[in-house]
Amino acid sequence: MIKIGTDCSGMEAPIQAMRNLGVKMSHEFSCDVNPTARKTIAANFPHAIMYEDLTKRDNKKCPKVDMYIAGFPCQPFSTAGLQQGFKDKRGRGEIFFHILDMLEKVKPRVFILENVSGLKKIEKGMYMKAILKELGDLLGGSYNVQWQILNTKQHGVPHSRNRWYCVGILKDFDTGDFAFPEPIPCPSIELFLEERDPQLATTGLPRTTAKTSTRNVKLALKDIRKAGKNPFKQTYIVDCDSSTGRSAYANGVMPCMTCSRAAGHWVTSRGRRASKEEMMRLQGMNPTHFKVAVTQPQLGYQLGNTMSVNVLERIFVRLLPAAKLAKASELKDRWESGQAVKELSRTRGKGFKVDAVSSPTTPPCRVSKRRAGSTTPSPPLKRLRRMCPTKCAV
Numbered sequence: 001m002i003k004i005g006t007d008c009s010g011m012e013a014p015i016q017a018m019r020n021l022g023v024k025m026s027h028e029f030s031c032d033v034n035p036t037a038r039k040t041i042a043a044n045f046p047h048a049i050m051y052e053d054l055t056k057r058d059n060k061k062c063p064k065v066d067m068y069i070a071g072f073p074c075q076p077f078s079t080a081g082l083q084q085g086f087k088d089k090r091g092r093g094e095i096f097f098h099i100l101d102m103l104e105k106v107k108p109r110v111f112i113l114e115n116v117s118g119l120k121k122i123e124k125g126m127y128m129k130a131i132l133k134e135l136g137d138l139l140g141g142s143y144n145v146q147w148q149i150l151n152t153k154q155h156g157v158p159h160s161r162n163r164w165y166c167v168g169i170l171k172d173f174d175t176g177d178f179a180f181p182e183p184i185p186c187p188s189i190e191l192f193l194e195e196r197d198p199q200l201a202t203t204g205l206p207r208t209t210a211k212t213s214t215r216n217v218k219l220a221l222k223d224i225r226k227a228g229k230n231p232f233k234q235t236y237i238v239d240c241d242s243s244t245g246r247s248a249y250a251n252g253v254m255p256c257m258t259c260s261r262a263a264g265h266w267v268t269s270r271g272r273r274a275s276k277e278e279m280m281r282l283q284g285m286n287p288t289h290f291k292v293a294v295t296q297p298q299l300g301y302q303l304g305n306t307m308s309v310n311v312l313e314r315i316f317v318r319l320l321p322a323a324k325l326a327k328a329s330e331l332k333d334r335w336e337s338g339q340a341v342k343e344l345s346r347t348r349g350k351g352f353k354v355d356a357v358s359s360p361t362t363p364p365c366r367v368s369k370r371r372a373g374s375t376t377p378s379p380p381l382k383r384l385r386r387m388c389p390t391k392c393a394v
């Protein structure tokens with residue numbers, strides 16, 4: 001039984017990945033400062049202890065775990081932000097030092113830390129070097145530490161999401177066999193999207209009150225047609241909530257989903273925004289296993305913040321045997337074999353496990369034409385955007 005604890009737990013992507021692998025585990029603790037994240041966790045991931053703020057915890061009292069995972073806040077390191085790093089005025093850069101303290105006190109056999117890829121570049125890599133030095137010196141140099149930038153789209157899910165992943169293995173247990181997963185072919189985005197309604201595809205547009213997103217979608221459609229392509233038949237994804245001029249679109253790949261794009265990017269072949277189920281699949285998550293416990297904008301915010309399950313799962317397949325936590329023969333890379341995508345594509349049209357009790361919106365699969373392009377953020381989303389001032393977009 002592998003004991004696992006997570007900080008900055010969000011949507012518990014690590015627990016989802018471990019479940020997919022069918023590994024026996026005991027989920028010892030979660031921790032998130034955001035009450036809506038805690039709602040999602042409580043509804044979906046039964047655990048022993050829920051901490052509310054990792055900076056206020058006495059790590060000596062934390063349960064011992066074999067695996068510790070934290071996707072710590074990216075804002076102080078985001079290329080879209082002020083890049084204040086450890087000097088972040090809101091104290092978020094300090095979170096890393098609390099994570100370090102946690103590792104020192106609990107001494108898990110393995111840890112995974114995740115952050116935006118911008119971490120590698122800021123101050124010419126100074127912050128990343130400082131982080132790696134601290135991790136390397138931990139407990140007298142007890143851990144072997146490796147890192148790599150991995151993109152979700154190179155690991156079985158068509159979503160362009162570059163993230164920094166750092167893996168530590170206690171030297172006493174390290175077989176020396178760990179290597180980050182190699183890229184695999186990117187499957188078609190059609191396998192992740194709901195069925196196409198041909199009429200909506202050609203008529204759908206964001207609400208006329210949402211001037212910027214409407215303008216961005218119209219400009220993208222014109223541009224794609226000019227290139228001789230049919231955007232209503234071929235799937236282009238438009239980052240329609242960006243300021244005009246910066247709004248980009250991509251063919252067959254979801255541009256990076258972030259918490260500032262909680263309403264979903266525009267899908268030209270569907271004539272509507274990406275639904276929350278589609279956004280889940282594009283993070284490697286199975287919506288039919290997931291109970292929605294928060295509003296749709298809050299769910300969109302969480303989906304923009306989370307680690308991708310496919311990437312974590314592929315890391316775990318290699319990490320658990322390398323740290324003698326599981327036998328290699330017991331674990332399968334479901335993304336490499338195509339099994340995971342097959343399973344996800346079968347969830348299309350099936351919605352979530354249980355519809356949101358508190359969600360005020362209709363189930364997103366059955367998008368009505370009038371609602372399809374809704375872009376006016378509801379008050380909760382506006383509040384959420386204020387909480388994420390740097391927009392984490394990289």
Ligand SMILES: C[S@@+](CC[C@H](N)C(=O)[O-])C[C@H]1O[C@@H](n2cnc3c(N)ncnc32)[C@H](O)[C@@H]1O
Binds near residue numbers: 011054
């Ligand atoms: C980039 S997100 C990562 C989410 C998560 N790793 C996942 O896979 O869904 C950062 C998370 O850290 C949480 N967070 C920020 N400061 C925190 C703190 N002091 N204590 C606990 N969680 C914190 C945020 O609420 C957010 O959910």
